[in-house]
Amino acid sequence: MxxxxxxxxxxxxxxxxxxxxxxxxxxxxxxxxxxxxxxxxxxxxxxxxxxxxxxxxxxxxxxxxxxxxxxxxxxxxxxxxxxxxxxxxxxxxxxxxxLKPLSKSERKPKNEPLIELVSEHALNKSCTSSETSTEQALVPSINYINNTNILNDKNVSNLEKQAKKFEEINNSILKNEIEEEKEKKLREKKKEKFIITSNVVEKPTIEEVKTYFQENNFPEQEAQKFFNYFKSVGWLVGGKTPMVDWQAAAQNWMINAPKYISNAEQPNRAKQLNTTTDKDYSEPL
Incomplete structure (x- = not known):
């Protein structure tokens, strides 16, 4: 090239x-x-x-x-x-x-001067030996004669059609990309909805919870506490995630239950901290 x-x-x-x-x-x-x-x-x-x-x-x-x-x-x-x-x-x-070559009819003869003669109007207004003219002679530009710097109408129209064609192709590509992005987001939303729906299990009844706690040698009162707590929060773990396995949550409840037993219910409570009501504070230590 x-x-x-x-x-x-x-x-x-x-x-x-x-x-x-x-x-x-x-x-x-x-x-x-x-x-x-x-x-x-x-x-x-x-x-x-x-x-x-x-x-x-x-x-x-x-x-x-x-x-x-x-x-x-x-x-x-x-x-x-x-x-x-x-x-x-x-x-x-x-x-x-x-850049196409000019035809023979469009070419200028070899003997023809490159710069055309000044028009009669310019000659009348041009400078003479006796006075100074205030008008400028109009001389054709060299670039005007050089036909290689001018595109013909046919080439210009072809370029305009080509530009219009590329613009239509570009618009169709952008439209397809926008539609694909929308479909991708819609598929992701459907996938997330399916995952959340598939992970949600049926909520247990109080009778099922009591039976499960009794099978694990835990009192009925703890089963009632477990059921009331998770029912109040909509059976959500941490307040956000839907519960997947309520039996596993019950096992964690049973493991952590001894930590929340009150001091009065503990068998080895320190008795030296007890005081009597008839203590005499006037006695020296």
Whole structure:
């Protein structure tokens, strides 16, 4: 590929495109450098930090905005990657094909001067040897004669159609990504709901609790305490998680029950702490 013709075609497009600014041009030149290092093979894998460093763009928002604008206008084909370990892909188009040679009828004769004669209006207003003119002679610009700097209407219309096509493709891709994200969230919610529902067991009755405590040689009063407590909290463990196995919770209740027995119910209570009501505090220790 002739990269000189490619860049010439690119700058001809930029010259007639009023939507682009210097930041777009800088970003495209940085992408062109990656393309050059890849021997002009498509697609190329880019790194955001590296492209921002070369293009001198410091804002991530500006970087993504300019990248999407170049994609929608048909300068590049941007394929974003949402995987942090995989770079995004960019396809650059060959603009050297837009530079078509002029036909023989459009070429100027060899003997014809490059600069046309000044119009009669300009000659009448031009400077003479006797007076100074206040008007400027209108001379055609050299760039106006150079037809290689002007795209024909057919190429412009093709580029507009191509940009519109890429914009439609980009919108359809974004729409599909949004729908996939919604379906993913909906599947996750259904999965969480199924897990919570499957983990919930039927609540035991007071009779079942009493029978279980009696089988483990625990008094009926502890069974009543266990049933009343968990019924008051909606059979939730820790006030948040639904109870999965009430027999296991009953076993933990039985293990921890001796810790909450009052001092009056303990058989080995220290009797030396007892005092009599008829103690005489006037007696010395």
């Amino acid at each position: 002739n990269y000189i013709k490619h860049l010439t075609g690119f700058f001809e497009k930029v010259a007639i495109d009023k939507t682009l600014n210097p930041t777009h041009v800088s970003l495209y030149i940085a992408l062109f450098q990656f393309w050059n290092c890849n021997r002009f093979k498509n697609p190329i894998s880019i790194n955001r930090d590296e492209v921002m460093r070369i293009s001198k763009i410091s804002s991530k928002a500006t970087y993504h905005k300019c990248l999407k604008n170049l994609h929608s206008l048909g300068y590049i084909n941007y394929e974003p990657s949402y995987n942090p370990f995989k770079g995004s892909h960019v396809i650059l188009f060959n603009f050297s094909e837009d």
